[in-house]
Amino acid sequence: MELQGKVALVTGGGRGIGRETCLLLAKHGAKVAVFSQSETEMLNTTNYIKNEIGREAIYVEGDVRREDDVKKAIRETNMKLGSIDILVNNAGTMLIKPFDETTVEEWDYVQDINIRALFLFTREVVPQMKKNRNGVIINISSIWGTKGGPDRSAYITSKYAAIGFSKALGEELKPYNVRVNAVCPGPVDTRMTNDLGPDLNKEGWLQPIDIANVIVDLCLPKSVAVTATAVEAFGGGRPVGL
Secondary structure, eight states: OTTTTOEEEEETTTSHHHHHHHHHHHHTTOEEEEEESOHHHHHHHHHHIIIIIOOOEEEEEOOTTOHHHHHHHHHHHHHHTOSOOEEEEOOOOOOOOOGGGOOHHHHHHHHIIIIIHHHHHHHHHHHHHHHHTOEEEEEEOOGGGGSOOTTOHHHHHHHHHHHHHHHHHHHHTGGGTEEEEEEEEOOBOSHHHHTTOTTOOOTTOBOHHHHHHHHHHHHSGGGTTOOSEEEEEOTTOOOTTO
8 A cells, every 4th residue: 555645636537547547546545536527437436436445535527728627626635635645647638630730729729638737737736745845746648749640740749748848847846856757658448549430450559557557656656766757658559540
């Protein structure tokens, strides 16, 4: 129970990688706040943690792009569970579209969810982590945050930014014993990737729990040496489009 007594908040925690991360954090002893826009998914995850794992959990409904919703999530977590020790910025979206067909609204939507949300949530938890001189922040990037590719300029831009943000903030927070890392999954069998098309070749694809294992390992005391970096979790699959 390496995370006994710790408080974790996970965005996009109702399904996929986020859900598996919530469950695994709870199994390691953490109290978990689940943030998502889907009340049904959040309730399902929260009830599983409380009834099947036997840990404290709450859910907070909101939009990761809205500053007021983010502030509410932090406030409710602090009030009901305690000061946040672990933040997992997992919520994300993908757009596959040629660059010259991408609208301003589509571009902004991807950036808002994939990078603005990281800024909003992290900005709210960093002061308390600095005060406590302890904390872990995990930002979910993508293997596409390490390479170029066709028809996904908005997505790749946001995921490169997530890595840069993690490395910059990780260096800044080293004196406060706050670790910041990015995780870069390869192809994972989730609803988001399934929405890309019904005939995808999923040979070698990872499952959400595979990425959750990487995320939670980085939250454990044994990973104290790892900060301000990006961890590739690629497996044997090939990204869609390659």
